[in-house]
Amino acid sequence: MSEIIRKLELRKITKKFPGVLACNNIDIQLRSGEILALLGENGAGKTTLMNVLFGLYQPEHGEIFINDKQVIINSPSTAFKYGIGMVHQHFMLVPNLTVVENIALGLLGKRIFKLNLSEVRNKILEVSKLYGLSVNPDAYIWQLSVGEQQRVELIKVLCLGANLLILDEPTAALTPQETDELIILLKKMAENDHSIIFISHKLNEVKAVSNRVCVLRNGSLVYEGETKEHSVSTLAEKMAGREISMPTLKEKSKATTPILEIKNVFAKGNKGTMALDGFSLTVNKGEIVGIAGVSGNGQKELADVINGIAHIESGKILLHNEEITNKSPQKIINKGIGYIPEDRIHEGTIPSFSVKENIIMKDYNKAPLSKNLFLQNKIIEDYSIELIKNFDIKCPNNKTSCGSLSGGNVQKVILARELSRKPKMLIASYPIRGLDIGAAEYVHEQLLEARKEDVGILLISEELDELLDICDRIAVIYEGQILDILDRDIATKSKLGLLMAGIKDEEKVI
Numbered sequence: 001m002s003e004i005i006r007k008l009e010l011r012k013i014t015k016k017f018p019g020v021l022a023c024n025n026i027d028i029q030l031r032s033g034e035i036l037a038l039l040g041e042n043g044a045g046k047t048t049l050m051n052v053l054f055g056l057y058q059p060e061h062g063e064i065f066i067n068d069k070q071v072i073i074n075s076p077s078t079a080f081k082y083g084i085g086m087v088h089q090h091f092m093l094v095p096n097l098t099v100v101e102n103i104a105l106g107l108l109g110k111r112i113f114k115l116n117l118s119e120v121r122n123k124i125l126e127v128s129k130l131y132g133l134s135v136n137p138d139a140y141i142w143q144l145s146v147g148e149q150q151r152v153e154l155i156k157v158l159c160l161g162a163n164l165l166i167l168d169e170p171t172a173a174l175t176p177q178e179t180d181e182l183i184i185l186l187k188k189m190a191e192n193d194h195s196i197i198f199i200s201h202k203l204n205e206v207k208a209v210s211n212r213v214c215v216l217r218n219g220s221l222v223y224e225g226e227t228k229e230h231s232v233s234t235l236a237e238k239m240a241g242r243e244i245s246m247p248t249l250k251e252k253s254k255a256t257t258p259i260l261e262i263k264n265v266f267a268k269g270n271k272g273t274m275a276l277d278g279f280s281l282t283v284n285k286g287e288i289v290g291i292a293g294v295s296g297n298g299q300k301e302l303a304d305v306i307n308g309i310a311h312i313e314s315g316k317i318l319l320h321n322e323e324i325t326n327k328s329p330q331k332i333i334n335k336g337i338g339y340i341p342e343d344r345i346h347e348g349t350i351p352s353f354s355v356k357e358n359i360i361m362k363d364y365n366k367a368p369l370s371k372n373l374f375l376q377n378k379i380i381e382d383y384s385i386e387l388i389k390n391f392d393i394k395c396p397n398n399k400t401s402c403g404s405l406s407g408g409n410v411q412k413v414i415l416a417r418e419l420s421r422k423p424k425m426l427i428a429s430y431p432i433r434g435l436d437i438g439a440a441e442y443v444h445e446q447l448l449e450a451r452k453e454d455v456g457i458l459l460i461s462e463e464l465d466e467l468l469d470i471c472d473r474i475a476v477i478y479e480g481q482i483l484d485i486l487d488r489d490i491a492t493k494s495k496l497g498l499l500m501a502g503i504k505d506e507e508k509v510i
Contacts, residue, residue, distance in 0.1 A: 013062035019396030022048040037206040040216035041436040042408025043394035085162025095142040145296040203232040240438040255286040259456035265315030275301035277480035290471035298480040338423030348414040351403030356384040387416040
């Protein structure tokens with residue numbers, strides 16, 4: 001068992017990448033039982049700094065002290081030896097292994113179970129019960145939703161016995177109820193002498209859970225102080241260096257012309273059961289329809305069948321009165337559907353490709369980017385540079401690989417590509433997940449602008465604030481069906497929360 005971390009100090013940590021000073025002489029302290037929120041815009045250096053602490057990166061210079069003793073952390077296994085665990089924004093799980101097998105990989109390094117999977121399963125169930133994190137130990141990772149994979153990551157770190165927990169966007173895939181439960185859990189852990197570093201763009205959560213905040217901007221520490229001394233708006237200003245105001249829908253759409261019609265669709269999920277069980281919904285031109293629901297209720301399958309990635313057993317999908325049921329993804333793209341996928345790394349981009357290549361991926365063979373089968377390099381260069389500037393994508397240049405960008409900047413690349421194509425219909429799955437508040441402000445502005453131009457938008461999200469801010473109507477999905485559809489003027493968090501739990505009639509709630 002590792003020594004309890006009573007005090008952690010990062011002194012003058014500096015980390016450079018080609019063309020980027022990611023961390024510049026950063027000093028941070030953390031004490032036992034404290035929850036420190038690490039804030040900053042995408043690319044500010046938060047994750048890089050934590051990767052240094054976790055041993056994934058080695059700094060150019062700087063020192064780490066634990067309990068007033070200098071330590072060298074040159075690998076994650078060394079970090080675990082000192083009691084430091086990290087839950088990454090992009091999950092470190094093997095897709096074709098089960099939950100038990102993934103967690104056993106980590107536990108093997110500690111020589112506890114020697115691949116006795118039944119003991120690992122018991123440990124998972126014990127931790128799951130203790131912390132209220134339900135997961136099927138025998139499910140394959142590829143079968144799990146993003147939210148369920150998040151739980152696996154949390155359970156893995158807790159099974160490894162970490163007493164200093166680094167959480168990089170831990171609530172990005174959780175429902176409001178799950179987030180509330182996690183906040184309660186983190187506070188209990190802090191009371192039991194755990195130390196927690198909490199990276200989040202959700203400032204309400206930062207206010208609710210943290211004792212102190214450190215704000216990074218362009219790789220430097222620009223502010224450190226008590227959380228209670230600040231409002232959400234002042235924290236946002238410190239992150240962005242300017243005043244932030246999230247846009248909201250001013251008036252409900254009066255459009256009545258259907259652009260996307262989903263009629264009684266049945267479709268199986270990757271577990272072989274019906275993920276969509278008679279799903280029906282219509283989205284009109286110039287309307288944003290939100291899909292609210294607990295992760296794993298058919299949201300991923302809904303996006304997949306619309307975009308031709310998954311097969312429909314029965315039912316119809318119409319775009320502009322033309323049937324696109326079970327058409328190929330390329331044909332659906334050509335019909336004018338844009339897609340911001342839930343998994344930005346594996347579905348939304350090719351990480352080894354440059355930012356420029358990812359931006360033109362859907363239209364590289366069309367004018368003006370291409371002429372007589374030849375790429376128009378000067379036009380492509382100017383086009384990609386313009387989008388990088390417009391969407392504030394932080395990268396050294398347009399030749400930088402997407403895989404080297406922060407999660408939020410990868411999302412901006414996808415948004416730049418999809419919105420610049422001027423789609424007739426846009427499927428947006430969690431478009432601001434992992435984005436800082438300044439970037440989220442810009443994304444919402446762009447979605448509202450697209451709505452003004454008669455684009456139909458299906459917005460899949462578990463962020464109720466997001467749905468209530470910019471949606472004309474909010475449909476709640478439960479076990480593959482639409483349980484109810486609420487107009488924005490009558491929708492509330494409490495009503496949506498009950499529907500997400502499968503409770504349609506409030507009067508039945510005691």
